Amino acid sequence: xxxxxxxxxxxxxxxxxxxxxxxxxxxxxxxxxxxxxxxxxxxxxxxxxxxxxxxxxxxxxxxxxxxxxxxxxxxxxxxxxxxxxxxxxxxxxxxxxxxxxxxxxxxxxxxxxxx
Numbered sequence: 001x002x003x004x005x006x007x008x009x010x011x012x013x014x015x016x017x018x019x020x021x022x023x024x025x026x027x028x029x030x031x032x033x034x035x036x037x038x039x040x041x042x043x044x045x046x047x048x049x050x051x052x053x054x055x056x057x058x059x060x061x062x063x064x065x066x067x068x069x070x071x072x073x074x075x076x077x078x079x080x081x082x083x084x085x086x087x088x089x090x091x092x093x094x095x096x097x098x099x100x101x102x103x104x105x106x107x108x109x110x111x112x113x114x115x
Contacts, residue, residue: 006052010048010051010052013048013051013070013074014044014045014047014048016073016074016077017043017044017047017048017070017073017074018040018041018044020073020077021040021043021044021047021073022036022037022040025039025040025043043066046063046066047066047067047069047070047073048070049063049066050063050064050065050066050067050068050070051067051070051071053067054067
């Protein structure tokens with residue numbers, strides 16, 4: 001049962017890492033699609049294996065950098081998602097405030113915004 005849960009959790013992590021790692025490898029080494037895909041598969045597999053060993057509590061020095069890279073990529077994606085979401089909320093709020101000020105200025109007969 002535990003292996004099924006691990007597989008369910010690790011497969012999406014593997015796919016996310018594969019997608020994120022593919023483009024930098026392709027651009028950095030100027031490779032075609034197939035070699036970039038193979039290299040991305042290998043690095044993503046090492047990352048997932050490293051995370052799996054890290055979560056089980058066994059520390060292997062060889063896999064430690066891959067686990068750290070995977071955790072860093074996932075955290076960066078999470079933080080960028082949160083940043084974009086909060087920025088969108090902030091922009092909507094500022095647009096609402098500007099519209100409200102214009103509506104208030106139009107009601108009172110003022111031509112410009114006063115700060």
